[in-house]
Amino acid sequence: MRTDQYQGHDYYLMDELLTDEHKLIRDAAREWVKKEVSPIIEEAAENCKFPQHLIPGLASIGAFGPYIPEEYGGAGLDQIAYGLIMQELERCDSGLRSTASVQSSLVMYPIWKYGSEEQRMKFLPKLASGEWIGCFGLTEPDHGSNPGGMTTNFKDMGDHYLLNGAKMWISNAPFAQVAVVWAKNEEGRIHGIIVERGMEGFTTPTMHGKWSLRASDTGELIFDNVKVPKENLLPGRSGLGGPLSCLDSARYGIAWGAIGAALDCYDVALRYSQERMQFNKPIGAFQLQQKKLAEMITEITKAQLLTLRLGQLRNEGRATSSMISMAKRNNVDMAKTVASNARQMLGGMGITGEYPIMRHMMNLESVITYEGTHDIHLLITGMDVTGFDAFK
């Protein structure tokens, strides 16, 4: 890949709405990505392997649980800081952001919100430092958009629980030390259980053949009569609301991350349009190319405003799940469109690994599907405004 020449784009001077600390955190993440990740990301995607040597660096820039309180190893930052870090990571690669947002929102968040004090002290500092990596088991082979239909279950055996079932499409699974798994008890109620690598009967086979998120490791979680200590049950929440609240946090991070992917595609296409000569002038001087660029920056700017406002509402505890659905759905779709138009502007060069656009395009096909599909989020908004549930 070429030298990463990325520069941010801030058409509506949104930086003026950020604090100095927000900008410092974002710029540090951007500098780290340029120095450590950009030179190797294309090769990682080609090899279909998450570059695990990046984990300490991700921890050092605060990518693991930045909003978790300091007493548990987090940085105690606000939601906007979390969003900005996710934006900078996905600006480079959605798989990189996925690893960090799974760790933060789907593993650390439920342990922080629903775990016992002993669980918080045992797991959160090690997850914040990157010593341990976590994954989140909700989706099953037969239950994607309908997680409430899950069949993974556990039985109370007196001094322990016995866990059986399987989870699929799990980011970080192949190398995670910790899995937050959602399973039904004997009464059919969903609970969160922390499963640790090394427990007998627990395996995490890698899923192969992906054409998307290739720089992130994805696997299955198989539970074959796994004995889980009773102290590993998350005591603070039961029911589908538990995992869904984690998804709210993760989807919020995705809304920011998608802006990052779109910004990178726009940035590359804009620079290319100023350098690529055809008919004796830069292609950026032609109306059809300007239309693409103007529409890209317009849509990016709208998404930036939507998402910053969402961050402010989350800081105040006023962002609803439906608001988050709207931002995730809008921004990922926007990023897909920006990536597609940017790729066209680069012509044949757009399909090569010399530029990041094709990798972003392929990644975004996963991002528009996971953590609630594009259609499911539309139904969430539909239900919110009409009051009618159209899921079933």
Next chain:
Amino acid sequence: MKILVCVSKAPDTTSKIAFTNNNSSFDETGVNFIVNPYDEWYALVRALELKEAQGGNVTVLSVGGLDYEQIIRKALAIGADDAVRIDAPESDALSVSTHIANYAKDKGFDLILCGKETINYNGSVVPGMVAELLDLPLVALAAKLDVAEGVATCEREVTGGMEVLEVNLPAVISAAKGMAEQRIPNMRGIMAARTKALEVVSVENTTATTSVSNYELPPAKSACKFVDPANAAELITLLHQEAKVI
């Protein structure tokens, strides 16, 4: 060892450059300011390395208004122990140097480090002026710096090779590329910077000895002219009459 590192701000290198007030002022609208790279990457980081190896304290100092606090916080996040902002406009090099010297004169700094120049004005004179005002020795453009037993050993590039200099401390040293490697602030550093001391010093303004009458942008790049390889005569005519290089 007590080290003072002087840091200035500079526009991000991707900024669009424009002027106001009849071309006599730089238009800061929409410009993103960064820590001057020579101050941050080389002077500050080498100061931190010396402190980490030998103990001591690193203070960063800026002369400027409230807008300077963003870059001062970054210097603290990278690892400086405390900071000082001299609350005065950056009128000209002598004015800035006078403020630095007045602050530093009775503080007992062993070493005053600056970047060799700012990347916007490229004046390169503040380190020399500070040294003169404090009656201290100066090593300018040092690409390497080591300190042992009160003596600083510096290397700097000269035509065809390197020059090694020794200077007794206290001294003023200006840092060139190569003295250290850039450090990216980590989250722990950013969090620690929240509570580090930032002293704001009010001063009587000094009178600038120079003022800017106007700025000019370099002429815009003209389009390339393509000459048919078979038409060498046209090429020679253009080089002779238009480009005036032959």
